Amino acid sequence: xxxxxxxxxxxxxxxxxxxxxxxxxxxxxxxxxxxxxxxxxxxxxxxxxxxxxxxxxxxxxxxxxxxxxxxxxxxxxxxxxxxxxxxxxxxxxxxxxxxxxxxxxxxxxxxxxxxxxxxxxxxxxxxxxxxxxxxxxxxxxxxxxxxxxxxxxxxxxxxxxxxxxxxxxxxxxxxxxxxxxxxxxxxxxxxxxxxxxxxxxxxx
Amino acid sequence: xxxxxxxxxxxxxxxxxxxxxxxxxxxxxxxxxxxxxxxxxxxxxxxxxxxxxxxxxxxxxxxxxxxxxxxxxxxxxxxxxxxxxxxxxxxxxxxxxxxxxxxxxxxxxxxxxxxxxxxxxxxxxxxxxxxxxxxxxxxxxxxxxxxxxxxxxxxxxxxxxxxxxxxxxxxxxxxxxxxxxxxxxxxxxxxxxxxxxxxxxxxx
Numbered sequence: 001x002x003x004x005x006x007x008x009x010x011x012x013x014x015x016x017x018x019x020x021x022x023x024x025x026x027x028x029x030x031x032x033x034x035x036x037x038x039x040x041x042x043x044x045x046x047x048x049x050x051x052x053x054x055x056x057x058x059x060x061x062x063x064x065x066x067x068x069x070x071x072x073x074x075x076x077x078x079x080x081x082x083x084x085x086x087x088x089x090x091x092x093x094x095x096x097x098x099x100x101x102x103x104x105x106x107x108x109x110x111x112x113x114x115x116x117x118x119x120x121x122x123x124x125x126x127x128x129x130x131x132x133x134x135x136x137x138x139x140x141x142x143x144x145x146x147x148x149x150x151x152x153x154x155x156x157x158x159x160x161x162x163x164x165x166x167x168x169x170x171x172x173x174x175x176x177x178x179x180x181x182x183x184x185x186x187x188x189x190x191x192x193x194x195x196x197x198x199x200x201x202x203x204x
Numbered sequence: 205x206x207x208x209x210x211x212x213x214x215x216x217x218x219x220x221x222x223x224x225x226x227x228x229x230x231x232x233x234x235x236x237x238x239x240x241x242x243x244x245x246x247x248x249x250x251x252x253x254x255x256x257x258x259x260x261x262x263x264x265x266x267x268x269x270x271x272x273x274x275x276x277x278x279x280x281x282x283x284x285x286x287x288x289x290x291x292x293x294x295x296x297x298x299x300x301x302x303x304x305x306x307x308x309x310x311x312x313x314x315x316x317x318x319x320x321x322x323x324x325x326x327x328x329x330x331x332x333x334x335x336x337x338x339x340x341x342x343x344x345x346x347x348x349x350x351x352x353x354x355x356x357x358x359x360x361x362x363x364x365x366x367x368x369x370x371x372x373x374x375x376x377x378x379x380x381x382x383x384x385x386x387x388x389x390x391x392x393x394x395x396x397x398x399x400x401x402x403x404x405x406x407x408x
Contacts, residue, residue: 021403024395028238034387037245038238042406044248045241045271049405067249071279074288078278085278131405163406180400182392183238189386191228196384201253201335202228202246202367 022180023163025155029138029171030184038183039133039165040068046163047075047085051130056120058113058168059136060094066204086130091116113140117151127160138168141175148172226384227367229359233342233375234388242387243337243369244272250367251279251289255334260324262317262372263340264298270408290334295320317344321355331364342372345379352376 026042028035043053055072057065069090076088091098093112099119117140123129140146152174155164166175176182198204230246232239247257259276261269273294280292295302297316303323321344327333344350356378359368370379380386402408 022395022400024406026406027392029392030390032387033385034232034238034242034245034389037248038242038389040245040248041238041241041243041272044244044275045408046405048271048274051405067252068245070252071248071289074279074282075275078282085275176392179393180395180398181237182394183236184390184392185238185242186234186388186390187386188231188233188380188388189383191226191384196226199226201250201255202230204249 021161023158023161024180025178026163026165027138027171027175027179027182028165028167028185029169029176029182030186031169032185032187032190034185035167035169036065036068036135038185039135039167040065040072042165043072043131043133044075046131047072047079047088049130050086051163052086052128053088053131053133054120054123054129055088055090055133055135056116056137057090057092057094057135058116059139060109065135067201089129091119110140110143110145113145116140117146121154124154124158124162124164127162129162132162132164134164134166136168137166138171138175141172142168142170148174151175152178227362227365228384229382230367230369231342231375231379231383231386232369232371232389233373233380233386234390235373236389236391236394238389239371239373240269240272240339242389243339243371244269244276246369247276247335247337248279250335251276251283251292253334254290255367256290256332257292257335257337258324258327258333259292259294259337259339260320260341261294261296261298261339262320263343264313269339271405293333295323314344314347314349317349320344321350325358328358328362328366328368331366333366336366336368338368338370340372341370342375342379345376346372346374352378355379356382 028038047053072088072090075085079085079087093116097116141148141151155178232242251257276292276294279289283289283291297320301320345352345355359382
């Protein structure tokens with residue numbers, strides 16, 4: 001938990017308030033668990049502020065985030081019914097992006113990933129969300145499906161007060177450079193080292 | 205995200221199913237953000253499984269987790285109203301543990317922390333929760349307020365299917381040794397390095 005004191009006095013010409021509210025690009029990377037869970041934990045804070053939360057799950061691994069998805073969809077319905085918190089949208093590449101017509105028929109993962117990124121670009125231009133969770137979005141960049149320089153320039157140029165959280169291993173150097181906050185999740189110990197497999201409620 | 209293959213074939217005499225469902229002690233430590241957010245992200249998964257979630261916030265810093273608290277209380281109410289997910293209890297040392305009578309009058313933090321731990325011990329004995337989040341519980345151990353050996357022996361002796369997630373810096377070595385899964389959150393980059401202070405929706 002960071003303490004209140006900045007390490008240096010900035011020379012960027014911004015007031016403390018302007019600087020405090022500068023929207024962030026947050027990157028959760030490293031080999032260990034906790035990258036996505038921490039992103040969704042952060043999204044709980046944004047939801048509570050009434051921000052529009054947009055989740056975009058890259059990579060086909062739908063079963064791994066069912067718990068978060070159910071909970072956030074429940075929070076989204078609660079917002080619709082009571083006005084509490086903010087609205088929630090949840091889009092999955094693995095089941096066809098929900099704004100496309102080609103549900104469930106996408107064989108070309110690279111094209112599907114790029115399509116997801118294009119949609120996110122449009123939403124950033126339209127200032128659609130207060131917080132974007134781009135879950136496992138490092139992989140399409142790592143694999144060359146989405147151009148990291150385009151991502152960086154789009155993120156740098158985004159207007160308004162839009163926070164973006166990106167998770168996944170193998171974060172490209174240009175993305176680390178562009179991010180405001182980068183956390184690496186490192187393994188100290190994992191039960192799979194002792195032969196335990198993943199379990200419900202913990203891994204998904 | 206861990207892959208499905210355990211690193212070694214275990215010789216503990218358990219079946220795969222028994223080993224898979226072995227309840228875990230999870231520890232999120234290190235200097236960087238993400239320890240608590242990842243714990244609450246994990247708790248979303250448990251909530252979705254219908255587990256009883258018990259959150260215990262050690263250390264007086266109530267404002268830092270308001271987002272998670274609001275969201276989880278909303279999920280708890282949703283469970284009461286619709287049966288979706290699991291029940292949620294949220295207890296704060298900073299505002300007097302909710303099961304005590306001495307609301308808001310505790311000057312002795314060490315005694316309050318120990319009181320919290322005693323309550324958790326009782327709940328573990330009663331198998332009250334499926335998932336316990338002991339937020340910032342490393343500090344009372346680090347400061348000597350709660351005896352780490354007692355914590356470890358209580359955790360080791362707990363019955364049933366109770367998962368325990370502990371967060372905070374300065375995790376005692378005996379706790380690291382006892383935990384099944386230990387993640388260290390490491391700083392790569394933080395906006396406070398550039399003089400940015402914490403902001404609503406991101407830090408709390």
